[in-house]
Each structure stands twice: as structure tokens, then as C-alpha cells.
Amino acid sequence: MSVPISIQFPPVESDRLRALVDRFTTWAPSTYADGGFPEREMEELRRAGLLRITLPGEALDQERGHTAGVLRLLKEIGRGNLSVGRIYEGHLNALQLIKIYGTPEQRKRWYTDARAGHLFGVWNTQMADGVELHRKHDGGVRVAGSKSFCSGADRVTRPLITGVLRGDAPEDAGWQMAVLPLDEHRVKVDPTFWNPAGMRNSVSYKIDFSGIELGADDLLGGPEDYNRQPYLSGGAVRFAAVQLGGAAALLDATREYLRDLGRTEDPYQRTRVGQMAILVESGQLWLDRAGQLSDHSEDPAAVVHYANMVRTAIAGYCEQCLEMAQRSVGARGLLHPHPVARLHADLSMYLRQPAPDAALEAVGQYLLNGHGPAAH
Ligand SMILES: Cc1cc2nc3c(=O)[nH]c(=O)nc-3n(C[C@H](O)[C@H](O)[C@H](O)COP(=O)(O)OP(=O)(O)OC[C@H]3O[C@@H](n4cnc5c(N)ncnc54)[C@H](O)[C@@H]3O)c2cc1C
Numbered sequence: 108m109s110v111p112i113s114i115q116f117p118p119v120e121s122d123r124l125r126a127l128v129d130r131f132t133t134w135a136p137s138t139y140a141d142g143g144f145p146e147r148e149m150e151e152l153r154r155a156g157l158l159r160i161t162l163p164g165e166a167l168d169q170e171r172g173h174t175a176g177v178l179r180l181l182k183e184i185g186r187g188n189l190s191v192g193r194i195y196e197g198h199l200n201a202l203q204l205i206k207i208y209g210t211p212e213q214r215k216r217w218y219t220d221a222r223a224g225h226l227f228g229v230w231n232t233q234m235a236d237g238v239e240l241h242r243k244h245d246g247g248v249r250v251a252g253s254k255s256f257c258s259g260a261d262r263v264t265r266p267l268i269t270g271v272l273r274g275d276a277p278e279d280a281g282w283q284m285a286v287l288p289l290d291e292h293r294v295k296v297d298p299t300f301w302n303p304a305g306m307r308n309s310v311s312y313k314i315d316f317s318g319i320e321l322g323a324d325d326l327l328g329g330p331e332d333y334n335r336q337p338y339l340s341g342g343a344v345r346f347a348a349v350q351l352g353g354a355a356a357l358l359d360a361t362r363e364y365l366r367d368l369g370r371t372e373d374p375y376q377r378t379r380v381g382q383m384a385i386l387v388e389s390g391q392l393w394l395d396r397a398g399q400l401s402d403h404s405e406d407p408a409a410v411v412h413y414a415n416m417v418r419t420a421i422a423g424y425c426e427q428c429l430e431m432a433q434r435s436v437g438a439r440g441l442l443h444p445h446p447v448a449r450l451h452a453d454l455s456m457y458l459r460q461p462a463p464d465a466a467l468e469a470v471g472q473y474l475l476n477g478h479g480p481a482a483h
Pocket of ligand 1: 229
């Protein structure tokens, strides 16, 4: 049975969404202790219709914009459980790439799969033994190599993977996307890769796809489409939204802790909580504006520039929230299974996203190269 969730922007005020996030928060200690794929939570997302919410005709139909609403939704899911937010972000990212690069037939096929409850993901990161897609005579490809950090691991039945396309034709070169029906293939999953400081429940294992054969209609877009802007760097606002959800959860947990200990009258504690609230709200304002720009700007470079600022600002807010939460709860609050200890581990890990230095440098470069006013 599917429970419709109405998400408006502004703001996300759905009682059902709030109840769902509250359940995730309640379950978080046992999910964390289990360390595996967050079964209950993902099933709830599926039942609530959130795996299809960005598809045509749904509440956050991505063909009609709604980016700010999607970011608010991601933040809320992240607030409930950061690992669930990570896996869910990959699902929405894959559906967006399919919307942008898929043929009408591919969109129909994969949207039908998403409506049927298949979980998607985007697995781009790899190590020295990364993926190669060798073109076959029939137009399909034979896959060789592995991906690392495959969030959701084999519970993701429709992963979007990337790899170097190799073939005889001159156009067979570059970074190529493919969507795999993983439930129809046997792959070598390596859970030993994933012994992280936090985010254990994202089960971001290493997976070896060698030997899998895909049809030409499983390839998404053309070589190098994955790296096209503003979609590649602009997408950083989605992980920033999930991270901000983690900071919001830290604020909630810190407040709870101080109330339980009767430490709410202390001016230093009040000040820190006030600062945390300002940081979380600042992040929300960035996200809302990023959503507007992403839907309405016709300038890809400006969208990328803004996304670079958003991810940098929100990572900084999250780091400040982590520090203030630690100071507020002290050592006792950092003992597992206290929520602050768990959130500290998860958020610190999830803040590690690709090329943060390059993102900030690009912000400065954009301004130094540009001729318009610095802010608009
Ligand atoms: C919980 C979790 C889940 C994930 N899930 C997925 C997933 O589902 N799919 C997926 O594709 N990926 C996934 N990833 C991987 C993620 O997208 C990043 O690739 C990864 O987190 C990069 O982290 P890093 O700190 O190693 O980054 P790096 O980019 O290596 O950054 C580390 C530091 O090195 C600096 N640096 C970067 N490049 C250079 C350079 N050339 N020279 C000098 N310094 C440099 C950076 O600025 C930074 O200071 C996941 C990661 C995490 C933590």
C-alpha cells in the first residue's frame, strides 16, 4: 500500500513526512548497532511513494523543477538517518540522470522500474582497478573492473555505473554511463572494503562487475555526458542537503541532552544552541536559493558556481555544529550509543566528499575571471 505524502515548497510541512523522519530517528540506534543496510527505513521510503516522487506526474516531478522541494526532502531524510539519506540521494540522482540523458524508451523502462520499487544508485567512484566497458560487435558492452563506495551495495537493483568506454570506433572513448539490472547478474561484492569511521549503514561496499554483458540500450547517454555541467558539480547541492539534515539532527540531539541534564539555564549552552540554530537555518537558505537557481537559471556556469559555494558553506556549518555539539555535551554525550556520538561519527564521515579544495578554489576563480558584480 502506498501512502501519499504531500510535500510543498515552501515549506515541507507534511505531517506524514515528519512522522516518517521521527521513526527513522527512533530506529537510528538499533539500525546503527546492526551496521547493515537500513531495511526498515528503505521499505518505509518505498511504501511512502518516495522512490517515485520525482517521476512525471508525482509531487516533486523533476520535469517541472521542484529542486528546492527535493533538497528539503533530502535534508529531512538526512535528519532522520544520514546513511538512508546517502542511499536515497543516489536513487534520486540516478533518476535525474535518466531524465537528462535517457531516450524516451529508456525513461519509460527505468521509470517503470522505479515505480515498481527498484532502488537506483550512482556508482562513479573507483580505484586503480576501475571499470572498463568493452564494446562488442552487437553494440553492447562487456564490463571489466570494480567500483568502490557503492552505497546500498547489492540492495540497489538498478545501479548507474560509469567506466571508460573502449572500442574500435573513434567515438568509443570517454567516460560512459550504464544502468545495470543487478538483480539479474552475479557480482563479487566486497564488504571488507567498508570498515568506516561512520556511515556504516550506507553499506558502501566495493563491487566487481567483471564479466557482465550489457546491451546497447543499457548504455545511458554518450561518452563524457556524465561529466557535463552544470549537472555534475551542480548536483553537490543534494549531498549538502543531506549533510545539513545531519546538522539539524545534531541540534535536536544536543537540545535533548541539555534538557535531560537540566543544563538549559547556562548562558554558554544557550549561546551554542543559538549558534547552531543559526547555522542550520543559514544552510536552509542556501539550499532554497540553490533550488531556485537550478530550476530557473539559464547560465550553467552560475549554477555550478552557486553549487560550489553551497557545498562549501554547508560543510563549514556542519563542522561548526559538530564542534559546538561536542563542547555542549562533553565526553559523556560522546559515548555510544548516545545519539550525539552516532551523529558525530556519521556526519564527520559523510562530510568527506570529492575535491572540496577544488570547489572553493573554483568559487574564487569564477569571481576573479568574471566582470559582473560579485553578488547578485
Ligand atoms: C558514506 C559515503 C558514501 C559514498 N557513496 C558513494 C556512492 O554511492 N557512489 C560514489 O560514486 N561514490 C560514493 N562515495 C565516494 C564519494 O563520492 C567521494 O568520492 C569520496 O568520499 C571522496 O572522499 P575523499 O575525502 O577521499 O576525497 P578527495 O577528493 O580525495 O579529497 C581528500 C582531500 O584531498 C584533496 N584533493 C583532492 N584531489 C587532490 C589532488 N589531485 N591533489 C591534492 N589534493 C587533492 C581534497 O581537496 C581533500 O582535501 C561515498 C563516500 C562516502 C563517505
